[in-house]
Every structure is written in structure tokens, then in C-alpha cells.
Amino acid sequence: MSRSMKRLSLEAAAVILSILIFWIPLYFVLVNALKDAPGASELTISWPSTVHLWSNLKEVVIANDYMLLRAFYNSTLLTILSIVLMVMVCAMAGFIMHRRSDRLTPVIGFFVLAGLIIPPAIVPTIWVLDNLQLFKTMTGIVLVEVALGFPFGVILFRNFMGGIPREIDEAAIIDGCGGFRLFFRIILPLLKPVTATMIVTSSVSIFNDFVNPLYFFPGSENVTVQLTLYNFMSQYTTQYNLLFMNILVITVPLLILFLFFNNKIVSGMTAGSVKG
Amino acid sequence: MNKVMKRTYSYAFLLPAAVIYLIIFILPTIMSFFFSLTRWTLFDWEFIGFDNFVTFFQEASLSIGFKNTFIYAVVTCLLKVVIGLLLGVLLTSKIRTRGYLRSVVFFPTLVSTIAVGIAFSMMMHPTLGLINKALEAIGIPAVDWLGNPDLALFSVALTDVWKGVGFATVIYIAGIMSIPEQYYEALQIDGGNAFQKFRHIIVPLSRSATNTVIIFAFIGGLRSFDLIWSMTRGGPGYATDVIASIIYKQYQAGFYGLATAGNVILFVFVALLAFPLNYFLTRKEVDL
Numbered sequence: 001m002s003r004s005m006k007r008l009s010l011e012a013a014a015v016i017l018s019i020l021i022f023w024i025p026l027y028f029v030l031v032n033a034l035k036d037a038p039g040a041s042e043l044t045i046s047w048p049s050t051v052h053l054w055s056n057l058k059e060v061v062i063a064n065d066y067m068l069l070r071a072f073y074n075s076t077l078l079t080i081l082s083i084v085l086m087v088m089v090c091a092m093a094g095f096i097m098h099r100r101s102d103r104l105t106p107v108i109g110f111f112v113l114a115g116l117i118i119p120p121a122i123v124p125t126i127w128v129l130d131n132l133q134l135f136k137t138m139t140g141i142v143l144v145e146v147a148l149g150f151p152f153g154v155i156l157f158r159n160f161m162g163g164i165p166r167e168i169d170e171a172a173i174i175d176g177c178g179g180f181r182l183f184f185r186i187i188l189p190l191l192k193p194v195t196a197t198m199i200v201t202s203s204v205s206i207f208n209d210f211v212n213p214l215y216f217f218p219g220s221e222n223v224t225v226q227l228t229l230y231n232f233m234s235q236y237t238t239q240y241n242l243l244f245m246n247i248l249v250i251t252v253p254l255l256i257l258f259l260f261f262n263n264k265i266v267s268g269m270t271a272g273s274v275k276g
Numbered sequence: 277m278n279k280v281m282k283r284t285y286s287y288a289f290l291l292p293a294a295v296i297y298l299i300i301f302i303l304p305t306i307m308s309f310f311f312s313l314t315r316w317t318l319f320d321w322e323f324i325g326f327d328n329f330v331t332f333f334q335e336a337s338l339s340i341g342f343k344n345t346f347i348y349a350v351v352t353c354l355l356k357v358v359i360g361l362l363l364g365v366l367l368t369s370k371i372r373t374r375g376y377l378r379s380v381v382f383f384p385t386l387v388s389t390i391a392v393g394i395a396f397s398m399m400m401h402p403t404l405g406l407i408n409k410a411l412e413a414i415g416i417p418a419v420d421w422l423g424n425p426d427l428a429l430f431s432v433a434l435t436d437v438w439k440g441v442g443f444a445t446v447i448y449i450a451g452i453m454s455i456p457e458q459y460y461e462a463l464q465i466d467g468g469n470a471f472q473k474f475r476h477i478i479v480p481l482s483r484s485a486t487n488t489v490i491i492f493a494f495i496g497g498l499r500s501f502d503l504i505w506s507m508t509r510g511g512p513g514y515a516t517d518v519i520a521s522i523i524y525k526q527y528q529a530g531f532y533g534l535a536t537a538g539n540v541i542l543f544v545f546v547a548l549l550a551f552p553l554n555y556f557l558t559r560k561e562v563d564l
Contacts, residue, residue, distance in 0.1 A: 011371050018380045021438070028406060029395050043404040089293035100285040108290075115301060117550050119499045121308035121539045122523060123532045127318055128304050147300035150293060169284070179284040208388040210502045215527075226390050233394070240398070247391040254386045262379065265386070266446050 029251075033244035040241035056245040060232075063242070067220075068228050068249065075225040077138065078213075079206045082145040083199055086153055089146065090198070091191055094157025095183055099169065115151035120144075122215055129216060141217040145206055153198055160194035161187075200261045204254055225250045305543070312537040321533070328537035337514045338522055338538075344429055345518040345545070348504075349497030351433045356444040356493045357486060359437065364448025364485075365478060378449070382442040389439065393506030396435045397422060422508055425515035432507050432516055436500065444489045451485025452478055487557040494553065498546050519545065 024045065032040040033056060035048040061068050097108060125144065126135055134140030164187065172182045210226040217224065228250065232243040258265065312328055314321040332338045367378050384392065399406045400421035408418040421431040459477045468476070501520035504510065510517035510525065517525075519542045526535035 007371065010366075011373055014366065014371070014377060015373055018377055022380045022384065024406070025395055025399065025438075028399060029391075043398050043401055043406070044409075045406060089296065092289040093293040096285055096287065096289045100281075100287075104287075111297070111302065115297070117495055117546060118305060119520070119539065119542050119546060120301060121304040121536065121543070123316070123318075123527060123536045123539070124304035124307040124311055125300065127307070127311070128299065130318065132299075143296055143300050147296050150297050150301075154293065173280060173284055179286050179289070182284060183289065204386055208386075210388070210390050210506075214524075226388055229390055229394060243394065247395060251387050251391055254388075255383070258379075258383060258386050262382075266382065 029244050029247050032240060033248045035241050037239055037241050040244060041238075043240070052241065056241055057249070060242050060245045060249060063231050067223055067231060068225075068246070070221070071223045071225045071228045074138075074222060075207055078141060078145065078217075078224065079203050081138070081142045082149070082206050083202050085142060086146045086149050086202060087195055087198055090150060090153035090157050091188060091195065092183065093150075093154045094161055095187055097154065097158045098161035099166070112151045112154055115148075116155075120148060126216065136217060136219050136222060138217075138222075141213060141222075144212055144216050145209070148212070149202060149205070153202070156194055156198055157191065160191065164190050200257070200265050203257070204265065207254060308536050308539050308543070311533060312540040314533045316533040316536065317530075318532060324533070328534045329541070331534060332537055332541060337517070340514050341517050341519040341522045341538075342545070344516060345498055345520075345542075348429060348433055348436075348500060348518055349494050349549075351430065352436045352440070352497045352500075353490060353493040355433070355437045356441055357489050359441050360444025360448050360489055361479070361482070361486070363441065363445040364452050364482070365474060367445065368449055368452045378445075381445050384439045385442040387439070389502045390506045392435065392439050393503045396438070397507045400431055423512055425512050428508055428512060429516045432504050435507065436497070436503050439503070440493065440496070444493065447485050447488050447492075448482060451482035451488075455481045490557060491550070491554060495546060495550050498549065499542070 028045050031045055031047060032043070034051045034053055036050070036052050039048055097105070097112075129135040129140045129144075132140075134143065168186060168190075169182060172186055177186070208226065209224075213222070213224040213227065229243065229246055232239040232246060311321065313323060313325060315324050315327075316322075363381055367374055367381070371377075400408075402408065402418060402420045402423055405421070407421065412418060419427070422428050455477065459481065460473065463473055463477060499520055500518060501524065504516055504518055504521055505524070508516045510521045519538055523535050523538040523542070526532075526538060
């Protein structure tokens with residue numbers, strides 16, 4: 001077989017496999033979200049005899065007293081607040097961690113690394129939040145997301161600081177610039193690319209977060225989008241069509257984000273983790 | 277460091293992060309060592325020594341978590357390394373559908389884990405599921421993916437790989453692209469073939485990518501909870517219960533001391549495996 005034929009068949013095989021492995025699950029969710037209840041419960045990938053897009057969507061939205069809308073509100077607010085706070089604290093900490101080195105530096109480095117590895121202690125965290133009157137509050141869950149996202153975020157910012165020449169700082173200092181003015185007027189604007197990366201990657205992880213809201217933000221008023229999936233599943237009956245529609249509704253925002261910020265997401269994932 | 281520097285790079289910048297991190301993460305971690313030794317109701321505690329740990333190791337429904345956690349982490353990690361590397365090689369080669377394939381492999385990373393878990397548990401349904409129907413169509417008997425206790429953990433692990441391999445691939449793509457062109461030129465001059473290129477250039481020189489993937493996938497595997505919970509809830513029986521799902525079950529049942537002991541065990545388990553692994557891997561890393 002000639003070289004170009006070989007390459008072509010490899011390529012064709014890759015595309016066919018990608019359809020089988022990645023598109024079919026997505027298509028499976030899509031067609032079943034469009035079916036009526038008995039049709040969806042057969043779990044096939046046949047095209048629905050009648051398309052129930054709007055009626056399913058409506059039922060998903062109004063279920064449990066408009067739970068989905070509350071969930072979207074909560075998740076969006078949680079994502080925005082966490083990201084704003086996280087960007088601020090990580091940028092400032094990353095700035096200091098890169099520029100300053102003294103006896104404390106290795107200690108700080110150790111704590112940050114530990115945060116990447118150690119799983120959070122669940123019940124003691126609830127205990128701490130409860131003592132601060134923050135358990136089951138938006139403030140509490142935001143602080144949890146920030147604390148758990150901090151190690152990765154600060155490493156991202158610290159690494160990026162390495163590309164900003166110290167001469168810039170020195171020039172500013174000689175001109176009489178203090179630390180705060182240096183950071184907020186000169187450094188922070190230069191951190192825009194890594195901030196964008198951080199915003200995109202964190203919004204994916206926080207919007208999709210299931211575990212932290214489950215533990216630290218319980219209560220029917222506090223529902224987040226990931227928990228709405230359990231609206232249509234119970235021990236005895238599952239409304240498959242609505243369940244799949246719900247999956248679709250909570251997945252679409254991030255897929256749209258992906259279409260626009262594909263490169264940012266990818267660079268964010270590799271930024272903190274590969275040397276060189 | 278002089279005075280101006282100290283004042284400019286003031287630790288005041290670190291303060292907000294330090295306060296949040298110490299109170300919300302470090303303090304609970306330290307307290308967990310104490311509360312794991314108690315019978316605890318959040319408002320009241322009673323010191324009971326190592327009873328919680330003894331329970332954890334003696335009761336079969338709890339101690340199975342160690343084995344399952346380890347198997348799950350090793351299986352998902354190995355598969356992500358192997359498939360991620362192969363996909364990384366494919367997706368850095370000169371094929372025309374490269375951009376499309378990269379996007380496709382990567383998109384599951386963005387889908388919620390719970391949604392993936394639910395969709396795959398439907399596709400793995402023993403009688404109606406797509407996977408079994410496809411197997412039957414080509415003459416392979418149906419498999420009870422999530423109902424068979426010997427198989428369920430691996431079925432969940434495979435789903436985890438489906439969702440997570442995009443991340444490994446992206447890391448490998450970055451690692452392979454950072455290999456300098458000269459190495460390939462040298463190989464060409466020496467008349468090496470594609471396999472030699474893979475074996476003697478790509479594998480050794482993307483070592484730091486491999487290390488990153490191993491560390492992330494392994495630690496992630498050890499801490500994994502949401503996918504397992506959404507697919508099997510630890511069942512059938514306790515066949516897919518991992519330490520993290522046991523912690524959740526004990527928490528739900530109100531055994532806070534026992535749940536916290538589970539947390540401490542997971543902490544020690546992860547630290548005992550992750551730190552030596554990290555040391556072992558980075559020792560062998562080469563600089564390009």
C-alpha cells in the first residue's frame with residue numbers, strides 16, 4: 001500500500017472511531033431528549049416519531065416549582081463570585097510568590113502543593129463553616145470553591161509572572177511607585193491573558209461542580225444545576241425524556257463556551273502542568 | 277532583600293488568600309486528625325481513640341474501599357497514559373482532520389461528570405443499553421456492565437477514561453510539540469522508521485508530560501467520587517465503593533467521626549502514594 005493510501009485509511013479509521021466513541025453518546029442524549037416518555041424509556045438511538053422539543057423543555061423548566069431556573073441562578077452566581085474572588089486572591093498571591101524570596105517561600109510553596117494533593121476534609125469543613133455561620137450560604141460555598149481552587153490558580157499566576165520582566169517593577173519603584181500602585185496599575189493589566197485562561201477553566205470546573213455543593217450548600221433553595229439531574233430519577237420511576245433534556249440544558253452553555261474559547265481552555269489546562 | 281523590596285512586595289498581598297486558604301482548607305485538615313478520634317455530632321464530641329479506624333479496617337463494607345480505590349486509580353491512570361500518548365502522537369502528526377479530532381477528544385472534559393455518568397449508565401443497561409445491542413449485533417453475548425460485581429468497577433473506570441482522556445491528550449500534545457525538530461532530523465539522517473521515532477524520541481522526550489498525566493490521573497483517581505456515585509452509588513453491594521463514596525455514605529448516615537476517619541485515611545493513602553510517586557517520576561526527568 002502506498003504511503004498516502006496508508007495515511008488516508010488511518011485518517012478514515014480515526015474519524016469513524018471518533019463518531020462511534022464520542023458522537024453516539026451525545027446523539028443518544030439528544031434524540032432521547034426529543035422523545036415522549038415511553039419512547040425515551042426504550043433507550044434507543046432511533047429518531048423520535050414526533051419531536052417533543054418544546055414540551056419537554058417546558059416540563060423540565062417548570063418541574064419542582066421552577067427548580068431549574070433557581071439552579072441556573074445559583075450556579076451562575078456561584079461561578080461569577082468565585083471567579084472574581086479567586087482571580088483577585090490568586091493574582092496577588094502569585095505576584096508575591098514569584099517576586100519575593102525569603103525564609104517563608106518554601107513553606108508557602110509546600111502548603112500550595114499540599115492543596116493540590118490532599119483531599120479536603122469534608123465534615124470538619126462543615127464544622128468550620130457552621131461555626132462561622134456560613135454553612136448553607138452562598139458566601140460559604142464561594143469561599144470553599146476559592147480555597148480549593150487556590151493552589152492551581154496561584155501556580156498558574158506565579159508561572160505567568162515569570163514572563164513579566166523584573167525591570168518593569170524596578171522602573172516603577174525608582175519612579176516612586178509603591179507596591180499597591182505597582183500591582184494594580186502595572187502588573188494586573190499585564191496579567192490579562194492568564195486571567196482569561198483562569199476565568200474559562202474555572203467556570204467549567206465550578207459550573208460542573210457536584211461534590212462541593214452537595215456537601216456544603218445543601219437545601220432545596222440552594223440547588224445548583226448538577227443537582228437538578230436528580231429531579232427526574234427516583235428509586236422507582238425515571239422520566240428518561242426529561243432527564244435527557246435536563247442533561248442537554250445544563251451541558252449546552254459549556255459547549256457554547258467551548259466553541260468560542262477552545263484555545264483558552266486547552267492552554268489553561270496545559271499552562272500549569274507542563275514544564276518548558 | 278532590601279527594605280524597599282520588602283515594602284513593595286508586601287505580604288499584605290498574600291493575606292486575603294492566606295486567610296481563606298488557612299481557615300477553609302488547612303484548619304479543617306488539621307482538625308480532621310482530632311475529630312477522627314471521636315464520636316461526633318457537630319455540636320458534641322466524645323473521645324473514643326482509634327475505634328473509628330479499627331471499624332474502618334475490620335468491617336468488610338468499609339475496608340473494600342481501599343482495594344477498589346487503588347484498582348480504580350491504577351486502571352484509569354494506566355489507560356489515560358497509554359491512550360493519551362497514542363492520541364497525542366496521532367494528533368500531532370500531519371493528518372488533515374487533526375483540528376476536528378482534537379476538539380472531539382477534548383469535549384467530554386467539559387461535560388458535567390454527573391451527566392456523563394447518567395448517560396453511560398443508560399447505555400450500559402443490561403437489556404436495553406446501546407452497548408449490549410451493538411455487541412449482540414456482531415454476535416457477542418450481552419454483558420451486565422454495572423450489575424456484575426466483578427465488572428462494575430471497570431465499567432465505571434472505562435467511562436472515566438472516556439471523559440478524562442482529552443486532558444491527557446492535550447498534555448501529551450503540548451509535550452510532543454515541545455520536542456525540538458533536530459531530534460527528528462537526526463533520526464531521518466540515521467534512517468530510522470516511525471516506530472523508532474516513537475520508541476526512542478517521543479516516549480523518552482515527552483517524559484515530563486507523562487509524569488504530569490500520571491500524577492494528575494492517579495491523584496484524581498484516588499479521590500474520585502462523583503462519577504462512581506452517579507453510575508452505581510457504590511453498588512452492586514459494595515463492589516464499586518471507594519473511600520470517597522464511603523465517606524459520603526457515613527456522612528449521610530450521621531457518623532461524622534467515622535466519615536472524618538475515612539478522610540484521614542484517604543489523606544494518608546493519597547500522600548503515601550503520591551509523594552513517593554512524584555519523587556520517583558521527577559528524578560528521572562530529562563531536560564530538553
